[in-house]
Amino acid sequence: MELAGLAMLALAALLLLVTGLPAYAVLIAASLAAVAVGLPMGAVDLGLMTALPGRVVGLLENDLLQALPLYVLMGALLNRLPLADTLFRAGVALLGRGPAGPLVAAIGLGALLAPMNGSVAASVTTLSRVVQPNLLKRGVPAGRGLAVVCVASTLGVVVPPSLVLILLGDAMMRAHTEAVNATGHMVRIVNTQDMFRGALVPAALFLALCLALAWWLGRRPVYRASTGPALEPERPLGLAGWATAGATVAFVGGLLAAVAAGRLYAVEAAATGAAALPCFGLVSGKLDRATLDAVLRDTMATTGALFALFVGATTFTLVFRAFGTDRLLADLVAGLPGGPAGALVGVLGMIGLTAFVLDAFEIVFVVIPVLMPPLLMRVPDAAWVSVLTLLALQVSFLIPPFGYAVMMVRGTLGGSVVMRDLIRSLSPFLAIQALVLGTTLLAPALVHLADPEEAAAPSALSEQDALDRMRSMVPAPDDD
Secondary structure, three states: OOOHHHHHHHHHHHHHHHHHOOHHHHHHHHHHHHHHHHHOOOOOOOOHHHOOHHHHHHHOOOHHHHHHHHHHHHHHHHHHHHHHHHHHHHHHHEEEEOOOOOHHHHHHHHHHHHHHHOOOHHHHHHHHHHHHHHHHHHHOOOHHHHHHHHHHHHHHHHHHOHHHHHHHHHHHHHHHHHHHHHOEEEEOOOHHHHHHHHHHHHHHHHHHHHHHHHHHHOEEEEEEHHHOOOOOOOOHHHHHHHHEEEHHHHHHHHHHHHHHHHHHHOOHHHHHHHHHHHHHHHHHHOOHHHHHHHHHHHHHHHHHHHHHHHHHHHHHHHHHHOHHHHHHHHHHHHHHHHHHHHHHHHHHHHHHHHHOOOOOHHHHHHHHHHHHHHHHHHHHOOHHHHHHHHHHHHHHHHHHOOOOOOOOHHHHHHHOOOOOHHHHHHHHHHHHHHHHHHHHOOOOHHHHOOOOHOOOOOOOOOHHHHHHHHHHOOOOOOOO
């Protein structure tokens, strides 16, 4: 019955594609269907299923999850208040009225807002509403603008300390613990802060290359604003607008940097932002009753969907393991040819395929707990594996025509998307992604450049080394 778990995965993927139901509903439905079949056949232990409530409660007691609704609230406030539009206009004005300014400003805005939106779908919605009309108004061709929206919406996957990184850090810690217990190696368990430090250099490299590419593409004559519709007169920001943009960048950027550097916990930074942004809205007069209602509805809807997905994924993985399919996948990963490198590439390919139908959160909750433990038994550097997973996800989200971000843009903007133009415009950004992914794959040290000296890349300890270290921690008895 080990194959029943794979049938569950296939059923869940089919239901997601055909029905359009929320992922948590699909995961729970697939789990219930599998249990209904497995119980009469004796393949599923009823006693194991009675442990589900305690398992859910135990997972929800994680302090890290307190940051989720606070981050979502920050993202909703930035989206509903006119801050995103102000930031974009300030970026364009700061870069001058040249043709490259709007593209560079759009990438920068995505880097600032996407980590708090977390979800690719939420980022696509925000950037499509704020950025795409402004790009068209400034004469940027539609295909180029849509490609920039797609790329900017995925920056929340790799730029720390995003919601995706926070949740992936927790999932990788559990997977690494499981792998260490199975192998018996004495290694330091990876944590969320390791994810932040590991993603810093690859994310900074990718962001810098995207900004440079956007600037270069904007300077090319075919993409200049003069080739598009006539530019409308730009309303000046004024002193208040510049002050708002500068304060927002300093505040949000400072919070994100403090969390990524380990100066603040994610919960502390999220609570600070969730308290400061409403105060700004009230003082500036931009947060009225209607806007506050919309912000709270968005926050509750997104947070509820995340926690429902969390419960659905916990149910799904429990049933999946009840059939013993996790052992089947462990044997499959262990049998992949090419040694640890072959296993790593194979698992990254599997995760990339799931990204065609699942969002980042769904992959973290459902796929990572299943595939990562057997992989980490062969590749012990969990931080390196985590960063490669993020980069592989981002690449998959942007591969047309089935990439998740591409499909979300098409769904949001409908018939205005010309796939041929979008593919041509996305190609150079995909080349940059492939370059960063390949560089990180070939140079694991890139992930550990930001590590403190005492937290170098993990390595296994022999039993004798572990005993020697334990003896060194015990004070020697006095000769008296």
